[in-house]
Amino acid sequence: MSTATSVIQATDRRELPTWVRTVVALGGTLAATAILVTALGASPIQVAKAIYTGSVGNSFSISQTVITMGILIGTGLAAAIPFSARLWNVGGEGQMTFGAMAAAVLGIVLPETWSAWLLIPIVMVGAMLGGAIFAALPGWLKARFDASEIVTTLMLNFVAVNAAAWIIFDVFPEGFVQKTESIHAAAELPRPIEGWLLDVGIVAAVVAAVVAWFIVRHTRLGFSIRAIGANAQASRLSGIRTEKVTVQTFLLAGAFAGLAGALIVQGRDHALLQDFSANVGFVGIGVALVARLHPVAVIGSAALFAVLRVGSNSLQAGAGLSPVVGEMIIATFVVLLMVTGVIKFRYPEGADAH
Amino acid sequence: MLTEALLIAFFVIGIQLMVPIVLAALGEAVVEKSGVLNVGIEGVMLIGALATAFIGITRQTVLLAIVVAIAAGVVSGIILAALYVRRGTDQIVTGLMFNIFAVGLTGTLHSRYIAGQNGVTLDGISIPGISSIPWIGEIISKQNAMLYVAIVLSAGVWYLLNRTWYGLYARSAGERPMAAESGGLDVRRLRYPAVMIGCALAALGGSALVLSTSGGFVPGMTAGRGFIAMGVVVLAKWRPRWIFFHALGFGMTQGLQFLAAQLTALQVVPKQFWVALPYLVTVAAVVFAPGSRYPAAVGIPYRPAGKTA
Numbered sequence: 001m002s003t004a005t006s007v008i009q010a011t012d013r014r015e016l017p018t019w020v021r022t023v024v025a026l027g028g029t030l031a032a033t034a035i036l037v038t039a040l041g042a043s044p045i046q047v048a049k050a051i052y053t054g055s056v057g058n059s060f061s062i063s064q065t066v067i068t069m070g071i072l073i074g075t076g077l078a079a080a081i082p083f084s085a086r087l088w089n090v091g092g093e094g095q096m097t098f099g100a101m102a103a104a105v106l107g108i109v110l111p112e113t114w115s116a117w118l119l120i121p122i123v124m125v126g127a128m129l130g131g132a133i134f135a136a137l138p139g140w141l142k143a144r145f146d147a148s149e150i151v152t153t154l155m156l157n158f159v160a161v162n163a164a165a166w167i168i169f170d171v172f173p174e175g176f177v178q179k180t181e182s183i184h185a186a187a188e189l190p191r192p193i194e195g196w197l198l199d200v201g202i203v204a205a206v207v208a209a210v211v212a213w214f215i216v217r218h219t220r221l222g223f224s225i226r227a228i229g230a231n232a233q234a235s236r237l238s239g240i241r242t243e244k245v246t247v248q249t250f251l252l253a254g255a256f257a258g259l260a261g262a263l264i265v266q267g268r269d270h271a272l273l274q275d276f277s278a279n280v281g282f283v284g285i286g287v288a289l290v291a292r293l294h295p296v297a298v299i300g301s302a303a304l305f306a307v308l309r310v311g312s313n314s315l316q317a318g319a320g321l322s323p324v325v326g327e328m329i330i331a332t333f334v335v336l337l338m339v340t341g342v343i344k345f346r347y348p349e350g351a352d353a354h
Numbered sequence: 355m356l357t358e359a360l361l362i363a364f365f366v367i368g369i370q371l372m373v374p375i376v377l378a379a380l381g382e383a384v385v386e387k388s389g390v391l392n393v394g395i396e397g398v399m400l401i402g403a404l405a406t407a408f409i410g411i412t413r414q415t416v417l418l419a420i421v422v423a424i425a426a427g428v429v430s431g432i433i434l435a436a437l438y439v440r441r442g443t444d445q446i447v448t449g450l451m452f453n454i455f456a457v458g459l460t461g462t463l464h465s466r467y468i469a470g471q472n473g474v475t476l477d478g479i480s481i482p483g484i485s486s487i488p489w490i491g492e493i494i495s496k497q498n499a500m501l502y503v504a505i506v507l508s509a510g511v512w513y514l515l516n517r518t519w520y521g522l523y524a525r526s527a528g529e530r531p532m533a534a535e536s537g538g539l540d541v542r543r544l545r546y547p548a549v550m551i552g553c554a555l556a557a558l559g560g561s562a563l564v565l566s567t568s569g570g571f572v573p574g575m576t577a578g579r580g581f582i583a584m585g586v587v588v589l590a591k592w593r594p595r596w597i598f599f600h601a602l603g604f605g606m607t608q609g610l611q612f613l614a615a616q617l618t619a620l621q622v623v624p625k626q627f628w629v630a631l632p633y634l635v636t637v638a639a640v641v642f643a644p645g646s647r648y649p650a651a652v653g654i655p656y657r658p659a660g661k662t663a
Contacts, residue, residue, distance in 0.1 A: 090446075145641045145642075147640045148588065148648075151585050152637045152641070155581060155582070156633070156637065157578075158577070158630060158633040159630045159637075165629075166624045166627075170624055282450065285451075289447060321462060321466075324462055327458030331452070332455065334451045339443060347654050
């Protein structure tokens with residue numbers, strides 16, 4: 001069974017099996033982290049304990065972890081799908097921010113009297129549209145002008161952050177707090193377990209991952225995405241309209257990033273907060289890679305990253321370290337997975353020959 | 355009101371903001387010419403900025419702060435080259451992950467050792483003769499040594515790429531690596547120093563950012579300047595002189611947000627627009643850069659013939 005898409009190389013049979021190399025990468029990450037935190041004057045055991053209790057230790061932290069997992073599924077899909085077509089959408093951060101903005105604005109301006117059955121889906125779809133439209137711009141610039149999507153999507157992340165700041169401080173400010181007014185209660189995602197912060201957003205995220213898998217595997221668009229990922233030139237020659245597919249791929253990716261934004265605003269924060277993201281858009285790239293770009297596997301890697309991410313929040317109290325240590329662990333793990341060849345990109349045949 | 359003093363202050367700030375972008379973009383040009391895309395440039399700038407602030411705060415010497423920042427850049431370059439070039443990992447993903455790592459590393463070190471502290475800064479240099487010229491003299495004499503370092507390095511990078519054997523060979527590794535290898539060159543060995551030079555320059559850019567402001571470090575203070583530098587390189591078609599002038603345009607665009615704070619005429623749009631404008635201009639730049647084309651082999655790891663690693 002190969003989970004790899006055509007962009008990620010299948011494991012060479014002569015080499016060690018993938019699981020062995022994954023274990024090697026994981027061991028390397030743990031060793032590197034241990035060395036690092038020791039150098040920073042903390043104890044690795046304490047760090048491990050802090051991450052454990054901080055992520056799954058009690059109902060509060062479990063809720064946080066599952067909520068973060070849902071958000072990371074969204075941003076993970078926003079990277080996994082375009083990467084499968086060799087389109088480097090590194091703008092998940094900005095697309096998610098735009099989705100969150102759309103969710104906040106809709107959740108505030110739509111009539112308060114509407115029922116939850118109406119408000120929740122409208123706000124969520126609005127957020128997905130917001131993300132999709134914001135992603136369509138770099139997609140179109142790529143298709144029409146061949147503008148490097150890496151540069152354009154990275155730049156648009158900063159544009160989105162400033163647009164959000166405008167909404168937060170000038171359009172719907174809430175006193176002196178760095179956030180917008182709260183969205184209507186009827187637009188909030190329900191919290192099914194009494195006393196838990198956990199909301200139903202995770203269900204939407206898991207459904208999204210399955211839908212993404214279906215699109216990539218079983219639709220015409222998905223076929224085109226995989227074909228372009230394998231060989232853009234051959235795809236074009238065989239009649240696939242690569243420009244159109246490029247824009248559609250970005251629209252799809254942006255919709256999933258927008259969903260992540262909706263989960264943040266409707267589920268977690270109930271308003272648009274300044275610095276609400278803490279890089280989850282970028283971490284989504286790591287999520288997509290660890291899943292080897294497989295949409296359903298994104299669920300699992302999002303769970304792993306959510307544990308690391310939320311667990312790191314208690315590092316300050318538990319081990320006297322800044323929460324951003326979690327960032328380093330995630331980046332190290334992804335890089336080591338590439339070094340050990342678990343994540344290995346295929347390049348078009350003869351691309352380096354010229 | 356747009357007063358003379360305000361306009362002069364705008365140019366002073368614009369040129370100061372230009373310098374880090376020039377340095378980073380010069381570095382990126384060298385890296386890309388050798389056939390490697392260094393998306394990790396943003397992280398390297400952050401590391402250079404942190405190293406400068408750290409030494410500036412603990413040792414109070416500018417020169418040592420700069421030297422340590424460059425050393426940190428070279429070390430980053432060695433790590434990145436080992437991944438990009440030696441191991442052949444995907445350059446885009448590796449660079450992005452390096453950036454995430456750098457955010458974590460600099461954030462941790464900052465909060466643990468130097469949070470809220472200000473270090474050493476560079477003063478403006480008065481050049482006799484020039485500083486007495488009205489307007490221009492005032493703008494130039496407020497600029498610190500980093501401006502002149504950037505000018506010298508622009509010439510230096512031009513010379514390296516166009517007038518040395520290394521520049522010629524590195525460019526061939528960036529355009530036609532297999533042909534270069536057929537000609538007896540070791541492509542990977544040519545790319546190594548390019549990545550190290552590029553990272554040293556990016557770190558120096560981070561250093562300039564710190565030394566021209568408070569001397570302290572702020573998490574995420576590079577704010578996409580590395581990525582802007584990547585856009586500048588495309589717009590300038592990898593030519594050092596053009597890099598200098600395009601970076602000036604971006605520095606001035608970044609300076610507009612300070613002008614907007616003083617000038618009611620610019621306040622008809624939200625102030626966030628002026629902060630976002632340099633990023634939008636970068637997008638426009640890579641879209642409309644006429645006839646600009648990446649070196650052919652950029653982004654593709656090179657595997658020497660007969661080796662499978």
